[in-house]
Amino acid sequence: MAVNPVATHQEKYLKTNRCGLRPTIYSLLHLPPVILILQSFSPFFLQITDISMATSKLQALWNHPAGPKTIHFWAPTFKWGISIANIADFAKPPEKLSYPQQFAVTATGIIWSRYSMVITPKNWNLFSVNVAMAGTGLYQLSRKIRHDYFNEEETAAIKE
Numbered sequence: 001m002a003v004n005p006v007a008t009h010q011e012k013y014l015k016t017n018r019c020g021l022r023p024t025i026y027s028l029l030h031l032p033p034v035i036l037i038l039q040s041f042s043p044f045f046l047q048i049t050d051i052s053m054a055t056s057k058l059q060a061l062w063n064h065p066a067g068p069k070t071i072h073f074w075a076p077t078f079k080w081g082i083s084i085a086n087i088a089d090f091a092k093p094p095e096k097l098s099y100p101q102q103f104a105v106t107a108t109g110i111i112w113s114r115y116s117m118v119i120t121p122k123n124w125n126l127f128s129v130n131v132a133m134a135g136t137g138l139y140q141l142s143r144k145i146r147h148d149y150f151n152e153e154e155t156a157a158i159k160e
Contacts, residue, residue: 066123076126083129086136094147102140109134 066072086105089097109130116126 065121066125072123073125076123076129079126079129080132083132083136086133086140089140094143097140097144099141099144102137102144104137105133106137106141109137 113130116123
């Protein structure tokens with residue numbers, strides 16, 4: 001009879017501890033919850049080889065020096081809010097955009113994109129959010145400049 005590695009793995013964590021108590025969810029926190037969910041559905045959707053490969057990749061992400069257990073993951077993740085807000089401002093009329101704000105967003109994106117590739121370990125989340133910040137900032141600056149400097153010539157030509 002073949003041994004199911006997923007069942008064996010689950011049994012290992014569901015055994016009682018020395019005091020005879022069943023483990024709490026806290027004792028399972030050393031594994032990412034996604035792994036536990038994938039393991040519970042593996043007989044239905046995934047083969048054992050697929051689940052072990054997914055488990056190892058998720059554990060590698062979970063234990064990465066810039067993974068979800070560190071501030072190096074969460075700071076860039078919440079920084080996406082700035083890029084999303086800047087994307088939402090695409091609907092704003094250009095006259096309501098601010099040069100200092102968009103310059104700051106663009107400069108921050110460019111500077112920190114470079115920095116995120118120099119530090120060890122490379123933080124791809126930080127890099128991607130800063131590329132998005134630089135891109136959205138440059139787009140907003142181009143909208144503002146086009147409105148302020150190139151639109152005046154067109155309106156003057158129309159008036160004459």
